[in-house]
Amino acid sequence: MTSTTDPSAHTDHGRRQRHRTALREASPLEVSAMLSETATVGPDPAPAQPPALPLDIPSGPGFLSGTAGESVPVTHGGRTYRVREGDDLPSVAARFGVSAPALVELNGLGRRPRLRPGQILSLPERRPSSGAAAVRVRPGDTLASIAAAQHRSRADIRRANAMGESSLIVEGELLALSGSGAMSQRPLRRPEDLGELPAVAADAHGYPEETVLAARINKRSLTARAIPSRRAARRMIETVAAEHGVDPQLASAVAQLESGWHHGVVSPGNAIGIMQVTPHAAWTASVRIARRLDVLDARDNVTAGVVILAALTDVAADEREALSAYYQGLRSVRAHGPYPDTARFASSALIIAERLRAEVRR
Template structure:
């Protein structure tokens, strides 16, 4: 899985690589090909361990173990051949319901447009993939594909009714009311206090308040309409051009960070297509002279673009600026580019010429 890194202001950064990974990433899933005998897969541009695992109906963990991938499979390169284990288990956990926001205008939605409806069905929303739906409802991609006789999991469309299959679906859930800012440690309250929420990736672990805030933002975005990946791509181009930043750079960066998926929220509470944490969102708000809401797709992209613009102006080289988005510019200046940062920069450079 490609890591998703929070954008951090250059003057307010930790001195180590600040990793903000999430399991939601990458391109539209391919047809499910359950492995009945051991086979291999050749990595193509944009592949992640999660995508490949979903395609062959095995768990990412099993795929990492079968190939002894370092760093949990963070870095897989085009052309690499991966062994697909037979009978790998799935390990997707269901998402919990979003907390009730303390304020916001009433704008409800039916269960058919948000979560599962009674009877174990779900209505596809704009931006959904089967991987997203399976993760939200605690079933596997293969369960949904089999229940609906889908030959190619890319061919789903907004408004389509899908049977969830597999385990019992989640209870009905209404679309949450709009929020004007993301949850953070100061506003999370006791939401999911005492529950086990994702708080680690590899050797990085985040505090309880950060992890619960991330869970709340993830739950919120799972229940709201978001633009498709194609629409996010167009938004990145327009915003980059408006702020004088190379659109190919921002497209590559967002693709590496989230796969152009605005529902992505990492355990470090890095939010949306540009994977910006709330404190960096406040910094970006100061740069543009208005409050940016990272839960809003346009504001999220704006935050990432103006942060990158500032890094480009502050850093000595473009590679240093890109590395600063990943590692933090203060850390880059103090320690140089870490090994994983250099790989991150190579990925961005590669995607600039291939997307």
């Protein structure tokens, strides 16, 4: 159950805008099976060395062709695109409503797909958007991710389901993908109908009410999930980090500061779990590795955090800037410099990482 702001507006690969001034500008609550997150900004430059795609992605026909779950042979759609400065694989895929794996397959881009300005990409055939009449909400879905997968706008889906300005969706419900909503039988969902919700981990003063509500919903959802021990979480972080070419001790240091290696922690800003990943950041990481990630699942949460850290390490000047960007967002760090709490976070993470490295060397 997750919610997000506009995933088509790719963020600094940082997982959230933690600062409350930014949170006041956050989009309204979007609960997809039911989580939420905060406002985002424009794309960062493409990394100098893109992370490798996961090994379990098939290398032959059968890649997803712009849909969330249907495997079809990739075919040329009769369209091409000239790569521009700053483009990367996820941004091009999102712009044309196709999947990143389909672009990789059709253009033979390999496991480390690097796009060059001026490069001509063949675009896969896009599935007609009139296919499915409705879609059932799955755990981790958001209104925005459903809209992107089905090549609709969020406004179209809201209209079809008589949702008004709400973005609240519930796991298991059936959403119409088109229509005026005049015949919709979908019940209106209000926060007061959600029942008793647990408190989040810190003072929520100054955070948007909708964001805090989503965080509390996510906190309740986590109680129904398996919460690994801190020891198991740390082993998981080290394993996933090694798989993605990230220093395991650096990733562990981030997780220790963020959550104390505890998956049950949810911040008032709706940063969730071990790596304190927002739903939108998880969505961005999902696009980057071409695999759907559920931010409430401990291993997927770690994967999202590690993928974000890997992307930041690729483009940052050094580890300190990468850590600052993980906490604050790279674009914000470069525009405004690290905020005081960001600087403390980065310094602490570097100290903890060095201590963990020393332990490994013994």
